Each structure stands twice: as structure tokens, then as C-alpha cells.
Amino acid sequence: MSLRAFLNAVILGASLFSSLAMANELKGIRVWPAPEETRVVLDLKDEAVFSYFTLTKPDRLVVDLKQTSLKTKLPVVVKDSAILTKIRNSGAPEKGTYRLVLEMKAGMTPNLFTLAPTPDGHYSHRLVLDLPHGKAALVKKPEPTSKPSVANQQAILPYGSDDIIVAIDPGHGGEDPGSIGPSRLYEKNVTLDISKKVASRINATPGMKAVMTRQGDYFVNLNRRTDLARKERAHLLVSIHADGFHQPQPRGASVWVLNTRRANNEIGRWLEQHEKQSELLGGGDVLSGGSDDQYLSMAVLDLQFSHSQKEGYDVASRVLKEMSKVTTLHKSRPEHASLAVLKSPDIPSLLVETGFITNPTEERLLNSKSHQNKLADAVYRGVLSYFNEKPPEGTLFASRNQGVKHKVASGQSLSVLANRYGTSVAAIKQANNLKSNTLKVGQVLVIPGKAPVTASATTAAVATTTKTVTHTVKRGDFLGKIASQYGVTVASIRRDNNLRSDELAVGQKLRVSTTVPITAPETVARATTTKTVTHTVKRGEFLGKIANQYGVTVASIRRDNTLRTDELAVGQQLKISVKAPASVVHTVQRGDFLGKIATRYGVTVSRLREANQLRSDKLAVGQKLTIPSS
């Protein structure tokens, strides 16, 4: 054998060897941008043998896949990630290795791990690259600052005006599709659709605010979901799912709450299995134990969970009752399971299975917008009924229920008081256990609070004349907000505009029929005066919102307070110089209510409340209200 022949044989042997050994194939690349990290999933024929390193200037992550050939297209250009811009190939460091280069916007420490194929064959071997966004994508949000002390808070807000925070958790997402229907409808998409609808209903309710544990199609591990709820100080966590079974027959909705002892039946155990599988699919860290060991002590669990569990069961029963009006129930009582997403010791939590996606009929329903709306309504009504009855301390809902105390003065009868507080004689008698209509001077009466918020509140018709105005939908508007701005009901806006859905588009024109009194307002000459008020920053407020509320500019607030940054802390006090024609006064007439007066003067109800430091929306006939400048 000549030297050349020998070399050829070696090269042939090497390439023969490498083609035999190059068993693995990179079949696909999927990118899931989430708010805090971007996940890249490499789909491979076989388990990945890999190494990686990072480079700077520009920032890159280099991943070497040993003995792998490419069976997909490169480069991948990434548009919607806060950290990743492009995935391309690069010269191989050695034969058979496939080198991927991920071009980054900033440096970060990646987390790489492999995932085994899913039992259903939906996914093959995967290599996951988690790219934390870090500082590169830090969204400037007001810190979850400590609340002002109770005493301080009471001095400022004697009746409490906090929102009730409801965390809505759309199950699954991204890498984890959840259950899959016979015609390939994914649970992760249904849960997100329904969750968004529930959230928009909650956000349309004054005194309530929804936070979502995920906003789009990406994976969030189960601990992270409850952490988010806790960070937002949620009063309740509602996880939305669609059930799945290996046979098509089972159908119907169910609601699950935590039981610390054991899941109490077959399906409960199956569900737990399902959840574990979800963690495996998504590569979460629940199974690795570690930080949640503290929650595994039964003694701790029993103590901390008992309250949340009891309340969770209460909400669950109400939701289930509402669900029974719109869909078939799988179980008529809340079920118990030991699911990680329900394991917040401090937050009452429930998991709603909206139906079986594996049942062909229910799969169709779950995919229909109208059925999704009905389910969202049911969840919302259940939650609302719970908070109407058991409002958390310090919330607007609680102050609405507290009512006020009134000391009877000479000449005051029950009917005078009922009229003054906009309630009825019967309601006052009931609230005070009065047997007769006789009052004593100096007697202290509890005046019952407002009627609880109902899913479709109606306002008493006191119209003197009806005026139709056109409202152009602005960003951030929703039906409830517009209705409250004009002092009308959501139902009336729906009716006036033949709305089939509650979703509005920016720029959409809505007809709003408002009632206005015929009498002319008592207008006195307008003279502009400047007045400085102190505003205490509340949760969810930002400069633009506050500026808007007082009709001033952001720049003027910055100037008045020599602010160096636009970040506000809850409880922070701001001086606001308001230009106000303080001389416009409205005398409340019979049939007046805040929304009506606001409409008449072209101001918002909240500005009316603010200008008059109203603690309640109850007006008394003859009461004088300062009308803020519009």
C-alpha cells in the first residue's frame, strides 16, 4: 500500500466512522419568548451530547452539538425576544460537530438541559436553552414597595380603597401544550383565551384587579406561578384548565381545591400525575425539591392551609354553581387534589377544569368564543359573589359594605335619613333591628352600605331627559370603565350599540345614552385659581395616570416634586398644583347621582369624588359639590 493509498484509507475510515457515529439530527428549533426569559428548544433525533460557552463583544452563546447533522433551516431570526436576535451556524470546531451561534442583545448566564421524549410521541429528544433576560430587559416597574403602616394608611384612607387582586393562571403554555383534543385543539390555547376573558371582566369591575401568571404562549413553571400571585399580593388564585382523558367519553367541568391530606379519588391521583408530567414537559423544577421542602412538612401545611383551604372551597362552590348554569358538570362538588399550583399557604386557590378537551363535543365548545364567554362569566360571577360577601380588609369592597354611622338629630325621621343616604326605611330598620319607626335624638344608627356589585348592575331610572353622546374608545378603555364614566350600565351600552362581544377596539365609536336633568346648572363666573393638593400614590399608579386624574401635565408633577425619576413608590406623597375654577358649585337635586353630574359637567366621577373628598357615592339632596375643571 502506497503512502497515498494508506492516507486515503485513513480518511475514508474516518469519514465512514463519522457518518456512522453521526447519529443525531437537529430537526427543529423553536423559540418561546417569555417576559423574563427566552426559551430555545432544539428538537433532536437522539439525546444531545453538547458543550457550550459564551463570547462577548458582541454577546453570543455558542452551542456545539456532537455528531449531529442539520435537518432544519438556519438562520432563525428572532424578533420578539428581549435577549435573543438570531440563531445561525458557524464553522465546526471538529468534524461531525454542529456549531450553533446565538446572537444576544446582552450578556447572560444560560441554563441548558435535556428533556426526554414525551410518552405520547408529541416531542422527541430536546435540548433546552433558557436565556434569562436579566438587566437587558428589566421592565421598569414601581417596586413592590412595602405598604404604609396600618396607622398611616388609615390616616390617609379611612375607608380603604385597595383593589381586590385576583391572580388568573392560564394552565400550561409554550413547550407544554397540556391536553390535546381529537382535532388537535391545545389546552394551553383554550386556557389562555378563557383566562383573558375572566381577567377583562375583573378589570371592568371597580375595586377589582386581575393579574395573569402568563400573558402569552410560553412555559411558566408551577412554583413561579404561585410566586407571581404572591408578589402581586393576590387575594385569590384561579387556575384555568381543560381536562383530558385517554378515552373520549368523559365530559363536564369541575373545580378543584387543595387537600393537604391526599387527593381523594382516582381522578385526583390522575391529575397529580398529569401535573407532574406537565413539569417534565416544561422542564420545571418542582420535582427537584429544594426550596419547597418547607411546604412539605405536614404540620406547617395544616396550620397555614386551613384558612386558605376553607376560603378556597367557598369560592370553588360558588364558581361551580355558576358553571352549572352554562355547562355540564363532571362533579357537582369541589374536588380535592394536592396540586402544586394550589399550594400557596397564604392565598386561597382553586383550579377550574372548564370541560374535557378530549371529548369531541366539548372540544368544539371550548374552541367557541361564545362558550368561552359563558365560562368566563361563570368564573367571574362566582368570584364576585365571594368577594361581595367576604371582602378583604382595607379594600373598596369592604368599605362599601361597612356603611356609615349616623347620630340622629332633632327633626330627623327614618324617611329623612333613608332619603339622605339613598337607602330605604326598611333597610335602616333591618340594619338596626328597629321594631318601630320612632327615633330618639342622639341615637346612633348604622346606615347600611351600598348594595353589592352585581355582574350587571342597574341604575335606577331617574331620567328627566335623555341625551346621546358618542364615545370614542381610547387605549385602556373597557365597557365597565366607560359605563362608570357616563353613569350608565354596561348593559345599556351593549344594547345601544348592539354589541355581541365586550371586546372593544381603540377608535371604535360607541353611542352612550345618558340622562340629564332639565334644570340649568348653577354656574357662577369661572375664575381660575391654583390650589396645591397632596396625592398619595396607590398601587398601580404611574405619573401619567395621576396627571390625567388631576388634569395636569406629567412635567408639572415632576417639577412640583423635583422628581429625578418617574418611578413611584406606593404611599409616596406628591404635591399637585391644580388649576381649578373653584367657583362652580352644583347643588344636588333629587335623582342626581355622581355619574349623572359628572356627565353634565363633562368631568369624570373619580375627579368629582376627588374634588369633594367623597368617602361614599351617596349624595344628599341639597348637598353642594365643587365641580372640578374639565
Ligand SMILES: [Zn+2]
Ligand atoms: Zn391542564
